[in-house]
Amino acid sequence: MSKRVLIICASVHHKNTLKIAEIIGKEFNAKVIKPKEFELEMIAEYDLIGFGSGIYNGKHHKSVLNIIAKLKNEEHKPAFIFSTATIPVKAMHKDMKRSLIEKGFDIIGEFSCKGFMDYSFTKYLGGLNKGRPNAEDLRKAQDFAKEIKHNKY
Template sequence: MIPSVIICYSAHMGNTLKVARVIGEVLGAEIYRPGELDPREAIEKYCLIGLGSGIYYGRHHPSIIAFAERLPEARDRYALVFSTSGLPKIPILHDYHKPLITILSGKGFRIVGEFSCRGYNLHGALRLIGGMNRGRPDVRDLKRARRFAEDILRKLA
């Protein structure tokens, strides 16, 4: 299996960590928070780096963006990007993943896939109405995450 690592920040409800665990299980990847692994070490040890978090104010968490910015240039490395969010990701119109993908592509990473799904959101006034997307990510979301990771394994085999 290709040496893989996942860097995940999942502070709000632990939603993205659920997705990270499924992807990590399929890829045989260890999971770290952004502060727990040095980006240079990540490049030295792993061929595939997965980066994911909840979407906060329209983008990945700043610690995930900062991790990507600190990665050295790497022309022979792969990356995947994932997230959970209150509202669906809309390609082109409101693509939450774009800032992160722009950074990674700019450093030479080959982006092998993106995964996103809805996540339970209790932010701010939503708490007053019991939140949004209760129960997400659910079994179907996690099945989709599993298939996503299996497809990547096949792609890189």
């Protein structure tokens, strides 16, 4: 039987991260929801949970971090983390990763790529990372999902 996958994604700036959530979601035939649609009982209804958002001031969006803070303790429930950012480095996943591990989740994968940003002074430059995520980013996100599906999960 195929695994049930839930993806919780906050994508508030330009819907950059939503593009990643949707392509990963398509590969898993997952349910993709916004944080405000989340209900605590959902965790038990799914076998694998993806948590993602843009990176804002060095961390994931507070709406997703707040959900994790409210979760019950799990016993090795598989989860993956994803994000888009101006400078996509996994160090920005640190807070989310720590909280998920504290709640008993096993992190089975992490994905990050560039996302368009025109916040603050960068708008006077026409923004940074124009067109990102692009087709190549989406292909890598799809490969990420395939790898989890076929190799690790």
